[in-house]
Amino acid sequence: MRLITDSPKETTGIGKKIGRKLKPGDIICLFGDLGSGKTVLAKGIAVGLGVDRKKVISPSFVLMRQHLSGSIPLYHFDLYRLKSCEDILAIGYEDYLFAQGVSVIEWADRLKYLLPKQFLKIELRVAGASRRTLEFIPEGERYKELAKELL
Amino acid sequence: MKILALDTATKRLTLAVSDGTKSGEFNLEVGRKLSGLLELIIKRVVEAAGLDLKSIDYFAVGLGPGSFTGMRIGLACVKGLAWALNKPVVGVSTLDILAQNVKDEGKQIIPAVDAKRDLIYCSVYKISNGKCRRIRPYMLVNLKEFLKIAGRQSVILGDAIGIYKESFLKNIEGVKLLEKELWWPRAHNLITLCLDRIKEKKISNTFNIKPIYLYPKECQIKNI
Numbered sequence A: 001m002r003l004i005t006d007s008p009k010e011t012t013g014i015g016k017k018i019g020r021k022l023k024p025g026d027i028i029c030l031f032g033d034l035g036s037g038k039t040v041l042a043k044g045i046a047v048g049l050g051v052d053r054k055k056v057i058s059p060s061f062v063l064m065r066q067h068l069s070g071s072i073p074l075y076h077f078d079l080y081r082l083k084s085c086e087d088i089l090a091i092g093y094e095d096y097l098f099a100q101g102v103s104v105i106e107w108a109d110r111l112k113y114l115l116p117k118q119f120l121k122i123e124l125r126v127a128g129a130s131r132r133t134l135e136f137i138p139e140g141e142r143y144k145e146l147a148k149e150l151l
Numbered sequence B: 001m002k003i004l005a006l007d008t009a010t011k012r013l014t015l016a017v018s019d020g021t022k023s024g025e026f027n028l029e030v031g032r033k034l035s036g037l038l039e040l041i042i043k044r045v046v047e048a049a050g051l052d053l054k055s056i057d058y059f060a061v062g063l064g065p066g067s068f069t070g071m072r073i074g075l076a077c078v079k080g081l082a083w084a085l086n087k088p089v090v091g092v093s094t095l096d097i098l099a100q101n102v103k104d105e106g107k108q109i110i111p112a113v114d115a116k117r118d119l120i121y122c123s124v125y126k127i128s129n130g131k132c133r134r135i136r137p138y139m140l141v142n143l144k145e146f147l148k149i150a151g152r153q154s155v156i157l158g159d160a161i162g163i164y165k166e167s168f169l170k171n172i173e174g175v176k177l178l179e180k181e182l183w184w185p186r187a188h189n190l191i192t193l194c195l196d197r198i199k200e201k202k203i204s205n206t207f208n209i210k211p212i213y214l215y216p217k218e219c220q221i222k223n224i
Helices: A008-021 A038-048 A085-090 A108-114 A141-150 B031-048 B068-085 B094-099 B143-149 B161-171 B187-199
Strands: A002-005 A027-031 A064-067 A074-078 A102-106 A119-126 A132-139 B003-007 B012-018 B023-029 B058-062 B089-092 B108-114 B119-122 B125-128 B131-134 B139-142 B155-157
Touching: A002 A008, A008 A038, A008 A132, A008 A141, A027 A038, A027 A108, A038 A074, A038 A102, A038 A119, A085 A108, A102 A108, A119 A141, A132 A141, B003 B031, B003 B068, B003 B187, B012 B031, B012 B187, B023 B031, B023 B187, B031 B068, B058 B068, B058 B187, B068 B089, B089 B094, B089 B187, B094 B108, B094 B131, B094 B187, B108 B161, B119 B143, B139 B143, B143 B161, B155 B161
Parallel strands: A027 A102, A027 A119, A074 A102, B003 B058, B058 B089, B108 B155
Antiparallel strands: A002 A132, A064 A074, A119 A132, B003 B012, B012 B023, B108 B119, B108 B125, B119 B139, B125 B131
């Protein structure tokens, strides 16, 4: 399933729709180059969960930001600076997954062996100055259902 | 000798103080609130025992393997206290502490801790002449590897049982799975092990103590 957006606002809108459908323990993995809209989409997801838009900024530097003001806790990861899976384990990444919150992971390509068995993969691509394509690839039953709901 | 002992590498925090004659222990499943609660709990338990943190002679801490965040919270806390009070630290593997829950002489004792992602932290111990000895390294293995390690009549304990019970019963002849109450390390056993380490002069300090990090083998190849 593929969606095309023509502005960051539209991308945020899709994020919002996703955020409203999420349940505790859900994992969303975002793949895409710099500037492809991963953080914009993550922001939308956060807003959909009831988090204040302004509070959601890129966690590239701090690796993970925890947002507890929404309907469910949101763990917003950015693995850009982590090159090996030992580093990812060392930040305690796995202690957050499968817990009471929703995990949104930017630069999920870094996970390799650590990718969970079930998750919603979203691939973002630059298709023009402000045009982006978002490809949804659900892994596992829960995420096939979720992707269907989003259509 | 006054000892404060704690282990935070499993889901259940365990903490104890001893002044050489009497001791008190505190156990609680704390989950994500651990980092905020640990200092408070230490203060309460030490006060309840009628002691003063400044009078503690040794800080004992469980080194894992286990939850990376969990064991670092406990270790960082102990490092801070030991540094501020200028006291020695004694580190003991969480699996060693766990093995102390078993008294069966001569049998293979296997503490098995759930490491998530279908993996198990484990090691193998044997008691002879009343002394519990580790006879294998600390390992991070999958179920198949675990079943190869576990010999007949092994005694297994730890929260991995909660996940693999059926498979253990089916594949390990004469296996004994301990009940849930015995799945967690107990700080009073850490105090006992700490006293052994002090006798053997295996003592560390704030700067040279390290947790036991075990990585899955798929992870050990560095990506550039």
